[in-house]
Amino acid sequence: MMKNKASIVIIGGGVIGCSAAYNLSKRGLKDIVLVEKKFLASGATGRCGAGIRQQWGTRQNCFLAKKSMEIFENFRDYVDTKIDIELKQKGYLLLAYSDKEVDQFEKNIFIQHEYGIPSRILEPEESLEIVPFLNIEKLKAAAFCPTDGHANPFHVTAAYAEAAKKNGVTILKDTEVLGINKSKGRITGVETSKGLIETEKVLNAAGSWAREIGKMAGLDLPVFSERHEILVTEPVNSILDPMVMSFSYNIYCQQSPHGSFIMGYGPENEGHNHRINSSCNFLENMSKKATWLLPPLKKLRIVRQWAGSYNISPDKQPIVCESEELAGFYMAIGFSGHGFMLSPAIGIYLTDLILKEEPPFDITVDLGRFERRETISEPSVV
Amino acid sequence: MRIEKHPILTFERGKEIYFIFDGKRIKAFEGETIAAALHADGIIKYNTSPKLHRPRGLFCAVGHCSSCLMTVNGVPNTRICVTRAKEGMIVHSQNPRGDLND
């Protein structure tokens, strides 16, 4: 049965939408409807590299990441689920190739320690204790946080969604949003491919399609979509514990608990569009990068490559707020590739925002920051 | 279990060679796949499956499924149904996944 009335319509069945749905329902909000064009985690969530990192360079990100990791660590109790999210905490090893980068890592670690993130600087030789086959040529130093890690994005999303359903949330899959109805400056409903849902509140958690959803409400949201490619190898018995990552060499690579290596890098000159096809160029470049950094991988077979779409904001930091132009229009967009790892904390923050309660934490994630020129400058992103 | 005489076909077998499977010396003819040689020797259980530990053997024989993956000369996850046997090859069944040793 189509539900035709809702207290809020959440647009997008990715990890952000599902986390919001779960948190809102947990706090007692009734008649929540989540609409998803395809199926849960079919967009960026299901295509991401699945890493969870706490080693950030801004207080805000350190806080959100630490908070999120705490939730991931206690996910079964927190979300009341039987689903195993396959959390693996074997650390992130961040590689520095210049003195400037080393300086930055040291500054970052200072901030990270304020939040109880157990990161530390390693000499190149020390990093061999963590990854014995790492190529340390040109390496100046590394930063390591042993509690960073990996979780399964499909399982996390499914756990949120199933718990939300148990709390009474209606999840409509294969349902496309066609328009957002307004009257006298207020939202009145959401037109979907399965009919109209009357509501006064909308949460735009549409990921790659956030800008298009904004347009339906007459808003010009400053986000765009960009293809990021990724590949995965055949599984082998575990040899690589941490996520190995370099900002300047532009690569990330991790072995999942299942045994396969997942890796990618930030693209250049991609343009703003919704392309998610794979390229031969990526396959070749990735192979060069990965085997230079981790030489034993040469013998390993790549079994699949795919791409996802980052939703990128001007400062590559999330936009989580209510629109100032249109009351009742909430957004959790522009995660710029970090939505999965931040989803637990963002779900909580959104809940307070939507329930009009005091924000649970003091962060600058509103849309107004760009006009106020208070953009967040996070130094540590791929 | 090699077919010596066939009413329609003639089998032109290559040179007799030997490889090692899990410590056992196996006869093969040049041009034969590892799987065919193991079969001729009566070895039909290849592996134990990674999660449920079920016995597995040959299945598709055309390199499409994952039933026959073995470590061949140190390279894990090699499909022995399409990999030709070579003199002196070292073949190992995998448990649970292959090892990527340097």
Place this chain on the structure above:
Amino acid sequence: MIETDILVVGGGPAGISAALACGRNNIKTVLIEERDFLGGQLIKQTHRFFGSKEERAGSRGIRIAEDLMNEIKKNKNIDLYLDARALGYYEEEKIFTVLQNGRMLKFSPRKLIIATGAFEKSLSFENNDLPGIYGAGAVQTLMNIYGVKPAERVLMIGSGNIGLIVSYQLIQAGVQVVGVIEAAPEIGGYAVHASKIRRLGVPLYTSHTIKKAIGNEFVTGAEIIELDRNWNEIKGTEKKIDCDCICLSVGLSPLVDILSQSGCEMVYIPELGGEVPVRNENMQTSIDNIYVAGDLAGIEEATAAMLEGELAGLCAANTFINDVKQDERIEKIKNNLEVLRSGPKGSKIRSGLNKLIKGETFFQGGRNTGSEIEAFKKTGIPSGENLRSILPDEKRINETPFALIECFQEIPCDPCVNNCPFGAITEGTDINNLPKIDYSKCTGCGSCISRCPGLAIFLINKNYSENTSTVSMPYEMLPVPQKGEIVDVLDREGKKIVSGKVVKVLKNEKMDKTNVISVEIPKEFFNVARNIRLVK
């Protein structure tokens, strides 16, 4: 980067035909094949082909493969890459990647013809992953390519043409086939193929399915169960069969990985085997520069694959050449394909193609299966009524030797017509018609026996002596009996009826290993004796 006009992926019958069509027209063509030999499934096909003379009916698949391979190798326009596996097509960059000899090759083709064939469907039953459970293709690979017996006692699941043919091949390889299981109430493949294995004593269980494989480390047996009309298991009909191999032959699915990945529009059509690319009558997909041919465009026989391959090749090449002759040839191929698919056994493919090309959800035209006879379809053994319908009159029977064609199912096939030196066999204008013998012209020469792909023709000499007749029959087993040898004579179910003496063994090169054995038996058995077994 390797530039080429046409890149053909897959060196089976469809791909080879496509490459030849292009190469013959002086178009630069690359043919890539995953194995180190060409021919695809033809390589495993030791039986003779059905179809018409033009498509080389009556020849064994392996011989057709040899000829095609030679032509490919001689054609200077065709660059052949063996041991070359397709990795993917990057549409945006127009790069096709291939793995050969441990290197990734990059091709930049103007047109692609994908002819990757099919893969075998699997089946859900208990312990369906035990060692000893093999796809029919695997069994064929082991025994026909490497000459290795897959097992000693095989239970075949599925009675489509592949299941029946592989059962026959297993017996040729010296393996016992303990039964053929078919879930449907009737045989899936050509009845003549079923008759062949029935004569060899193989039990056929229609309306049965496999419930489980028995064994701890490998297969030691199987439990089968009967199905009712609604395909539900009938409790209490479980039956254990001892075997050391369960061979799955439950159908093929188009191997569409490259097409799916490239972004070709796909559609699921059960009659064609599953997901197939949307295409037009010229084999062109929704991506303009990608053409398809063969099993991946819908599961069919090798003859159709060869025709489709040539069609795809010519249509893709038509963008480089503008020769009216090619248009004529294209029309001719389309017509040949239509004829091939027009019989009762082609109804499935016709229905599938109508859905695919015309978007029709039902199909009209073509003949129905009304002329087939029930018992025969269930058992593979002709009924009394079947046999009466083909026997000449009493007078003719007693005059001179005569041929008897035990062919009761309309399939596209005509070698018997083309191999009768006296023009005694006709089938009218439609290749699907049943052959008819004009007994006033039949001299009993027996030329037709070894050319029938169904091994369904026998020669009867009723009055060989006062008390005996001879029956001459095709024989493709080892060892071949000697003249004068006493053998067991078997009926159409493979049961011994009497002992008989071999009076003639005919074998020559033209017969390509289908020997004709004449055996002397008491007169009463002239219409019963249909096989022999050597006495050990």
Place this chain on the structure above:
Amino acid sequence: MMKEDNIIVCRCEDVTLKDIRELIKRGYTNIEEIKRITRCGMGPCQGKNCGQIILREISMITGIPVEKLTLQRYRPPFGGIKFSEVLGENNDEK
């Protein structure tokens, strides 16, 4: 009753018929969802063995005809390729 946990749908990832049926009953009725949760189709065969069986199961439980369901998208590189092979460094066992 069939022992569904003894029926292997996906050899690559050891997924049983029981696993698949439970997921479909929990509302995961798209083959892409089932792929992501169970890894069916993520193994070396990319769903060649399991795909049609899963479609049939979805169809049986949901009543949606198989023709209306879609199979998962295949992804390159098919059959796998070693990094060294992509790079053209032939240091193979061959």
